[in-house]
Amino acid sequence: MSQGDLDPKDWDAFRAQAHRLLDASLDKMLTASEGRVWNPLPDTLREEFNREIPREGSDTESLLTQIMPYGVGNTHPRFFGWVHGAGAPSGVLAEIIAASMNVNAGGRDHIAPVVERQVIRWCADMMGFGEAASGLVVSGTSLATIIALKVARDQALEGVSKTGIANSHLIGYTSAQAHSCVKRAFDMLGIGSEQLRVVPCNQDFEMDLTALQQQINTDRTDGLQPFCVVGTAGAVNMGAIDDLEGIADIAETENLWFHVDGAFGATARLSKYAKDRLTGVARADSLAFDFHKWLQVNYSAGCVLFKDEQAHRKSFSDRAEYLNSKSRGLAGGDFWAVDYGPELSRGFHALKIWAHLAEHGTDALGASIDRNIELARYLAKRVEAEPKLESLAPVPLNINCFRYRSDTTDMNELNEEIVFELQETGVAVPSTTLLHGELAIRVNITNHRTQESDMDILVDAVIRIGDRLSA
Ligand SMILES: *Cc1c(COP(=O)(O)O)cnc(C)c1O
Secondary structure: OOOOOOOOOOHHHHHHHHHHHHHHHHHHHHOOOOOOOOOOOOHHHHHHOOOOOOOOOOOOHHHHHHOOOOOOOOOOOOEOOOOOOOOOHHHHHHHHHHHHHOOOOOOOOOHHHHHHHHHHHHHHHHOOOOOOOEEEEEOOHHHHHHHHHHHHHHHHOOOHHHHOOOOOOEEEEEEOOOOHHHHHHHHHOOOOHHHEEEEOEOOOOOEOHHHHHHHHHHHHHOOOEEEEEEEEEOOOOOOOEOOHHHHHHHHHHHOOEEEEEOOOHHHHHHOOOOHHHHHHHHHOOEEEEEOOOOOOOOOOOEEEEEOOHHHHHHOOOOOOHHHOOOOOOOOOOOOOHHHOOOOOOOOOHHHHHHHHHHHHHHHHHHHHHHHHHHHHHHHHHHHHHOOOEEEOOOOOOOEEEEEEOOOOOOHHHHHHHHHHHHHHOOOOEOEEEEEOOEEEEEEEOOOOOOOHHHHHHHHHHHHHHHHHHHO
16 A cells, blocks of 8 residues: 555545545536536635645545536536537546556656657548658647747748847738737747738638738848748637638748648548638648647647658757667657657646547547537528527638627627626626627537537527617
8 A cells, every 4th residue: 555645544535535526527527518607606615715825734525526616617518608628528537547647748768658649640640741740739729839830930040949039030921810829929939929910801701812922022022031821720700711722822832831720620620511621731831729629628638730740859859968868768769748849747638638539539529520510500590580680700610700789779788798698697608709890799619518409598598688688
């Protein structure tokens, strides 16, 4: 029996407690479709987490179970806000195994790098990146984007990691619908967020490629150095997919690094409805996407992929002496994650991703994405059929932006209030966004638990609340 200072004093009691907490977790997941979507935190619970660090330990079981109802609500079928995955019970089991092994997946010769490599190879296959692709499991698309654009930057400017960015004139391009993480990456990489040109969109909210080409021409004439273009596969506002093949053509002739932000959209390559519009993902030099959104892996889990393994490794493989690998022993192994990203110590995040992909298979994951797209189309039909509602954007994928119409009230204020009430009454959680200055009720469906009946409950509630507020 293990008797370290911090091991349980009574293993039998610990085992019984573990089983109780596992049962509480299973019950939580079993009832994920019931009750309110979002529960505001009671002040008493907030107070429990406003204490000084304890000198003496105490039993945490009670608080661990008390917090369970107070998550974001994204496990519930009527969570439609932002872009959140719903998770799956299988993820819990892999997390228990990973926690008990407590590996450090930064490098060396053990099972974690082998599992991670398997995940990367599967993803390269799914995204059309080919056998020679490189990649890394990361916390999400935000970090994946920083890693990808660092490699793009390093490829464009010889020696930039040593000399810094000073005196360079790097310019990148993305669309007005791009996620803010692209701008953040430009900032964090020292390129400067203003060196990211925001290319306008066409009426379908896709990057205007004529405008892109003109901007590149202008920048070259001005003596600047265009180095990369970031396309979006599934924009966060309303799901637009840029013309990725068209961007790839321009990137090729202009010799620009082509990065794709496919946070949720790229995984729709598994969907019969979307795969034809996502062929251009395979032409990217790098791709950032998430497992925790449309693939339903429990948070947090994302991925960055590269076509050119050497370029990827060159940007991160400057190891210190004490980290040198050996030909034998534990310091062997040919894949050290530390050579491919900024983190050294890291958990065994690849395990839950592997378990999820292995348990469900790509057919079921793709079918689940198909059903979400069908639900978004069903909602579009319902909005169209209701005279009191109007659509504010096309529905190319899984996001539906609409609003309640009123001749008497400020529609932006009214629809904002409708969304507050939906959230606060626990009926549903959409978010809002602005499209051409109009506030939309934004319904994103990346949830394998959502049914048609949930769409009906939402539409009926919007009309009921809208009628009352505008009466
Ligand atoms: C969610 C999202 C991001 C950010 O990804 P994280 O996993 O939250 O870091 C970037 N781009 C798009 C299009 C997204 O939907």
